């Protein structure tokens with residue numbers, strides 16, 4: 823991915839065990855919460871974040887909109903502070919993943935930015 827100029831990725835070796843002798847090296851991406859959802863797609867009922875880990879357990883609306891002013895610079899894949907389960911990737915990331923043949927493993931959906 824980095825050879826294809828995708829920026830701001832940090833991988834660490836996945837902690838998996840394989841049965842084969844020389845398995846592929848799998849990297850897990852570290853995806854930090856670095857952006858926010860647009861206020862318009864936040865749920866009306868927003869319970870306080872977890873007091874231990876700060877996680878927000880908010881119900882996500884069907885359409886996810888990103889807050890333009892909160893988008894990180896030079897990072898092609900990250901998470902949203904408001905919905906940690908959502909992974910956001912740039913067009914460059916998606917194009918690269920498609921070129922490298924990962925499309926069968928990942929489902930990409932387009933989101934709007936406002």
Ligand SMILES: [Zn+2]
Pocket residue numbers: 872873874875876877
């Ligand atoms: Zn927690």
